[in-house]
Amino acid sequence: MSSAGVCLDEFAAVRAVFDERLDSGAELGASLCVVRDGEPVVDLWGGCADSDRETPWGADTLVNVFSITKTMTALCALLLIDRGELDPYRPVAHYWPEFAAEGKGGIEIRHLLSHTSGVSGWNRPIELADIYDVEAAAARLAAQAPWWEPGTASGYHALAYGHLIDAVIRRITGRSLGRFFAGELAEPLGADFHIGTGPEHFGRIATLVPPPRRAVDRTKLDPDSIGIRTLTTPALDIAEISSPSWRRAELGAVNGHGNARSIARVQSLISCGGELDGRRLLSERTIELIFEQQSDGIDLALGVPVRFGIGYGLAHPRTTPAMPPGRVCWWAGYGGALVVNDLERRITVGYSMNRMGPSLLIDERADAYLRAVFAAAGVSA
Numbered sequence: 001m002s003s004a005g006v007c008l009d010e011f012a013a014v015r016a017v018f019d020e021r022l023d024s025g026a027e028l029g030a031s032l033c034v035v036r037d038g039e040p041v042v043d044l045w046g047g048c049a050d051s052d053r054e055t056p057w058g059a060d061t062l063v064n065v066f067s068i069t070k071t072m073t074a075l076c077a078l079l080l081i082d083r084g085e086l087d088p089y090r091p092v093a094h095y096w097p098e099f100a101a102e103g104k105g106g107i108e109i110r111h112l113l114s115h116t117s118g119v120s121g122w123n124r125p126i127e128l129a130d131i132y133d134v135e136a137a138a139a140r141l142a143a144q145a146p147w148w149e150p151g152t153a154s155g156y157h158a159l160a161y162g163h164l165i166d167a168v169i170r171r172i173t174g175r176s177l178g179r180f181f182a183g184e185l186a187e188p189l190g191a192d193f194h195i196g197t198g199p200e201h202f203g204r205i206a207t208l209v210p211p212p213r214r215a216v217d218r219t220k221l222d223p224d225s226i227g228i229r230t231l232t233t234p235a236l237d238i239a240e241i242s243s244p245s246w247r248r249a250e251l252g253a254v255n256g257h258g259n260a261r262s263i264a265r266v267q268s269l270i271s272c273g274g275e276l277d278g279r280r281l282l283s284e285r286t287i288e289l290i291f292e293q294q295s296d297g298i299d300l301a302l303g304v305p306v307r308f309g310i311g312y313g314l315a316h317p318r319t320t321p322a323m324p325p326g327r328v329c330w331w332a333g334y335g336g337a338l339v340v341n342d343l344e345r346r347i348t349v350g351y352s353m354n355r356m357g358p359s360l361l362i363d364e365r366a367d368a369y370l371r372a373v374f375a376a377a378g379v380s381a
Contacts, residue, residue, distance in 0.1 A: 003046035004059070011042045014372040021365055022046045029057035029206055030353035030365075031260035034373055035268040037346050038276050042373070043261055049206035049354065057354075060192065062257045063206040064241050065352050066333035067158075069195060069256030071267060073165050074113055074311030076181050076252075082274075082286040085172050088113065088310060092164075095171045102145035111150050112157075112164045114294035114308040118146025119164065120155040120301050121230040128234040131159060132249040134176070138167040147226050148300060154308050155226050155300035159234070162195075162252020178250035189276065191265040193258035196250035205247070205257060206354040210238040211335060214358065230301035236334070238356075254334075263339050263350030270329065270341040271348040287343070290329050302360060312341075321362045322370040324379045336363035340370060349373055 001022040007015040011034065021027045029047035033040055049055040049063075080086035086095070088110040093100035099107070104119070111117040122130075122137070123144050131137040141160055148155060157164065166177035173180055178196035186193050194201065221228055236254075240246055246255060269275075270290070274282030289310045296316070299306040307314040312329035323330065326344035335356030340349045349370060357363045374380070 001046060003044040005044040006040070006042070007044060008041045011373070011376045013376055014042050014369065015044060017368055017372045018044050018046070021368070026355075026365055027353055028053075028209055028355035029061065030351070031057065031061070032369055033260035033264040033350045035264040035271070035348045035350075036377075038268055038272045040261070040264070045259070051207055051209050057206060058204070060204055060259070061206050062192065062194075062197070062201060062204055062259055063352050063354050064208060065256055065258055065263065065337040066254050066335060067331060068258070068263055068333040068337045068339055068352075069251070070161050070253055071312060071331050071339055072181055072185070072193065072195060072256055073162050073177060073252035075185060075266065075269065076169060076177060077109070077113055077165055078282060078286055078289070078311060079184055080169065080172055081289065082282050086168065088289060092117075092168065095168050096142065098139065098142040099167070101143050104146055104150070107146070107150045109168065110294060110310050112161075112168070113311045115154040115157045115161070115299070116151050116295050116308070117157070117164070118148045118150040118155070119144070119160060120147060120157045120226065121160050121233050124229075124233050126234050128237060128240060129245065131163065131234065131251065132245055134163055134166055134250055135170075138163040142167070147229065153297060153300055154295040154306060155230060156302045156306070157253065158230055158301060159236075159251070159253050162250070162254070166250065166252050176250055177252045185266055186262075188279075189265055189269070191258070191262040193256060193262035193266060195252055195256050197247045197255075197257045199244065199248075201257065202244070202247065205242075208238055208241055208335070209355045211356040211358040226300040227303055258352065260350040260352050263337075263352065264348045267339050267341055267350065268348040271343055271346050273343065273346075291327055304361070319361050321367045322374065324374050332359075332361050332363065332366070334360055336366055338363065338366040338370075345377055345379065347373070347377060
């Protein structure tokens with residue numbers, strides 16, 4: 001099965017790897033985009049947008065990319081930091097007074113952005129539908145005590161990340177996260193990425209195929225551990241991801257809808273040093289905040305070693321996909337979606353798909369594409 005789209009001759013090996021995954025069935029449908037110096041050098045798509053293989057994956061197919069959304073949310077915060085409206089070292093309660101409850105007055109904005117706030121999820125009981133009301137769900141987070149000492153370790157804010165940042169953005173700008181992202185990033189950059197997706201787009205959203213179920217002995221799980229509480233209160237339901245309520249909600253941690261092209265377009269703002277199309281949106285000083293390490297160790301929610309800067313993951317020898325040395329930041333979406341920003345070579349790689357893999361962080365397909373991209377760029381990943 002051949003992919004559609006464009007690919008410069010020097011990246012032909014990338015297309016070969018992508019086509020091989022489509023042919024083998026490792027991909028059902030997918031898109032892959034590489035932007036260098038702000039211009040796409042690879043923009044590929046192929047396969048099927050549905051599990052019945054009746055609808056081709058098209059140039060404008062969208063898909064839920066889960067935690068890639070967090071990088072878009074982080075960019076919104078960085079924009080406000082750059083404008084002097086948000087200070088990463090100021091307490092969250094300076095902007096959101098209610099957040100100071102239960103001993104959280106000292107938690108800083110950088111702790112939210114780096115998953116070190118101690119507020120990685122909601123106290124029980126809570127259902128998935130409860131978080132669609134973003135303001136009410138954020139108020140619940142503001143009222144509870146942190147689950148560990150803030151700033152001492154990361155605990156991946158799997159579902160809560162967007163609610164926390166949204167609450168701060170609302171108080172500074174008067175706009176919700178989704179509206180701020182649309183007005184300040186997606187629309188100015190011409191990027192087809194949505195945090196809160198309107199029904200006019202539903203017809204081109206690909207159907208997700210859940211990853212294989214893992215055999216888990218639930219009797220050996222501690223229901224009160226940070227990991228279990230974070231990832232199960234509430235738990236994601238892949239069947240629910242296709243509901244109108246999920247799609248419309250502005251969940252800045254997990255329900256962004258886009259494709260590789262729109263991911264790479266927005267995120268290339270980072271790899272290009274804050275300037276795209278002759279318009280500067282971020283200063284280099286603000287971008288350097290991304291690489292200010294906030295944590296490095298076993299993540300209390302994911303249970304694996306992760307290194308976080310402000311808003312992005314940083315390279316770690318055990319839990320980072322194939323990336324070259326230097327100033328590189330990244331993050332992955334549940335099932336395989338990926339974004340990597342390489343500031344040394346001014347390259348951004350975006351990847352999205354609908355056949356989900358089992359990993360929360362490193363997907364074999366994404367890893368293979370990255371190796372091919374950086375090999376073509378003349379650097380060892």
